Amino acid sequence: MKFITLKNISKSFNGVQVLKDINLELNEGETLGILGRSGSGKSVLINMMRGTKEYAPDSGEMIFHVAICPKCLHVEAPSKAGEKCPECGETLELRDINLWDCDRLEFNAIKRRIAIMLQRNFALYDEATVIENVLKAMGDEGEYEERIYKALDILDMVQMNHRVTHIARDLSGGEKQRVVIARQIAKNPMLFLADEPTGTLDPQTAETLHQNLQDAIKDKGITMVITSHWPEVMEKLADIVIWLEDGEIAHSGDPVKVVESFLDTVPVPKKVESHEHGAPVVKIEDVKKHYYSIERGVVKAVDGVSLEINEQEIFGLVGLSGAGKTTLTKMIKGLTEPSSGKVSIKLGDDWIDMSQPGPLARGRVIPYIGLLHQEFSLYPYRDVLGNLSNSISLDLPAEFAKIQALHVLEAVGFTSQQVSEILNKYPDELSEGEKHRVAIAQVLIREPNIVMLDEPTGTMDPITRVIxxxxxxxxxxxxxxxxxxxxxxxxxxxxxxxxxxxMRGGKLLNVGTPEEIVKQLTSSEKEDMLKNQ
Incomplete structure (x- = not known):
C-alpha cells in the first residue's frame, strides 16, 4: 500500500541547489536505501521527511498517505484505515496529507509518529542510566512494570543489557549510539529514519545492529528509510535503493545493481608502501587507567598497556567499542593522567612525561599534538574559513590563514570548486561528511608533529574515504x-x-601488520559471538 509520495521536490541553501526534482514512491513496510557521496543531499532528504522546518522544500509535494483519527488526530500507517483508534476508539480514516502544506495539528500528528536517528548524534540524558533513557523515550503510557520489561527487551536487542544501570555519560561512543537506537525503537514509530546509524561502530556491533533493524523495524512491517556507507546494509535491508548525485537521483531500483553501479565509481586508494620510519616518539610503559564508579565498581578502562610508536609511522588502534582505545589516546594527548605507568612524548631531544602538568612539562608538547575526537564539534557561529583560521592563530595575516585553509581543505578531499562554495558556509549548512572533513582540516592546519584521529571515516562515503x-x-x-x-x-x-x-577489555592484545591484526580481530569477534549465543 502506498505510504509516501515525493513529487518534484527541490531544495536550495543560499542559492546552491541541494535537491533537484526528486520523485519517488515508498510503500508501507518497505525499506528505502539512500546512497551517495558526502554532500549529495542524503541528510537533507531524510530531515525533510522528518518534518524538520529548516529543511522545508522550496517546491514540490511530500504526501503522506495515512490512517488518521478524525477526533484526536492520532496517525497510523495507511493499512490501519477502518480500524479503531488506539487513543479514543474512533474509526481511523484514510487521508492524503501534504506534509509541507497542511494544518499545523496534522503536521505535528504525523511528526510524532516518526523516529529519526541522525549521524553522530549522541543526544542522551547524560546523568540518567541507560534504562532511564529508554523509559523516557516511551512516555508514561501503560503500566510501569510493563514498560520496564519492554525497555529491557529493547536493550537486549541492541546488546546493551550489560549496561542497564550505567550512567550514559560513562559510555563509549559506540555504546551511546546503541542507546540512541534503543530510544528510537522504544517510540514505536510508523516511520523509522536512520542516517548512517552505525557509521562509527565496530564491525561486529554494526552487523548486530543491522540485524536489530531487520528484526525490530523491517520484520515488524515498519517503513524505514536508511542511508549507509556499508554496501551490505543496502543489499541486506533495502527493498529499493536510490543513488543521489549532486541532489538528483542518478540511479534507482534493485539494491544489488545500484550498489554495484555506485561502487564502480570508487577510486582505488594508494597502498602503503614500505616507508622509512624514525626512532620512537611515543613511549607507553605499563599504563593503567582505573577508576571507581558507584554503578559499575572498579572500571579498568586501560589495563597495563605498553607500546612504542615511531616517527612518521601511521599506527592504527582497533577493537570493539569500549575496549579502551579512546582513553589511551587521551592519556597520550595529556587530557587525562594514568593511574599508574608512564606516557612519554619526544619533543626535540627531550622526552616529556605527559603526567607532569605545567608549561615546562606536558604544556610544551600539547601544541604539537593534534586530536580529532569522535564527538568533535565546530564553532557554530563561524564559517568554515573562520573555523580553520582560528585554529592556526588570530595573530597571523588573514591572507596567510586563507591560503592555508584552501590548501588543507583540498588535502582532505574537497575540489577547488567545492572549497570556494563551502569556505563561507556555516557548520549547519554542511553535510555530516563535509563537517567531518572540515574537522580533520582543523587538526591538520596546525601542522602538529603527532596527529590522533578517532574514527576519521565514520561519516564518509567510500569515495571520500579513499580521498x-x-x-x-x-x-x-x-x-x-x-x-x-x-x-x-x-x-x-x-x-x-x-x-x-x-585492544580488548583495556588490554593491548597484540601489535603487528594491519593484515595480521584484522585477521585476529575477525577471529576474536567470531569467538565472542559464539560465547554470547
Missing part, C-alpha cells in the same frame, strides 16, 4: 607527521596504516 586515505599518506610524506588512528573501518586500517594494535 582522505590518500590525504593522510600525503600529509605524512610532506609534513613528516606521525599518525595514531582509532578506527572500526578495517578496510581503512588496511589501506592507510603501517602497523596496528588490537
Amino acid at each position: 582522505v586515505t590518500d590525504s593522510i599518506l600525503k600529509a605524512r610524506d610532506e609534513l613528516k607527521q606521525t599518525f595514531i588512528i582509532i578506527s572500526h573501518d578495517m578496510d581503512f586500517v588496511l589501506d592507510v596504516c603501517d602497523r596496528a594494535g588490537l
